[in-house]
Amino acid sequence: MNTIRIIAIALAIVTIGTHAICAQQAGSKRTDLQRHDLSAAGREVIQVRVDFEPGYFAPRHTHPGEEIIYVIKGTLEYDIGGKISKATAGEVLFVPAGVVHSAKNIGSDNASELATYVVEKGKPLITLAGKDEPSVRVGGHAMIITSIHYTFASKDADKAEALFRELRDASVSEPGVIRFEIGRSTDDPNVFALWEAYRDQAAADAHRESDHFKRLVLNGIRPIAQQRNAATVVPLATANE
DSSP states (O other), X not given: OOHHHHHHHHHHHHHHHHHTTTSOBTTEEEEEEEEEEOSSTTEEEEEEEEEEOTTOEEEEEEOSEEEEEEEEESEEEEEETTEEEEEETXXXXXXXXTOOEEEEEOSSSOEEEEEEEEEETXXXXXXXXXXXXXXXXXXXXXXXXXXXXXXXXXXXXXXXXXXXHHHHHHHTTSTTEEEEEEEEOSSOTTEEEEEEEESSXXXXXXXXXXXXXXXIIIIIIHHHEEEEEEEEEOOBOOTTO
């Protein structure tokens, strides 16, 4: 697997994660609770429970009306119009109509929110943001993707997997990490690939300054690696975006 192929896989993973927000997907679950017409013509209220697994990121999107968020449990980070807010159980947030926002579970346990929408009838409840932007952006900053390909000696491969698992579990709780995936080759079990997506360059830099990166990567993974190939890219928007 060469570097170009790794980049292609990384971009595909991020694209799938970004464009599947309207459907149920691994990492989140939306449960419709109620929907009613309002006295105001052409308006309705919709209430949904949203459950997030640790590290799950809901990409930037808008609604055709206001959203009121009540955090049921866990710790969630919201980017509402470029303003970052952290909310825990019992806290509430307000999203004005049409304002671009996203959410991420930055805790180590599952998190849940109660989302109440007061919206225009007949319009899609969720519209992904970014159609007029030249690159995929999160919170007003260009997303950074790092793709890394490691090869180890057979005697070190299982140790490397344990280190990678610990690295992944620690990294997904970072506020600036959008996705952090690690795979082990089925063709050659000594080969591993990492796909890391960050909100911006500052988030990528913060990851490399973290204690778990220094302990697990600089002092654990890299010293036993036989080969390491890495590439950092900014994903391009598709032609119709």
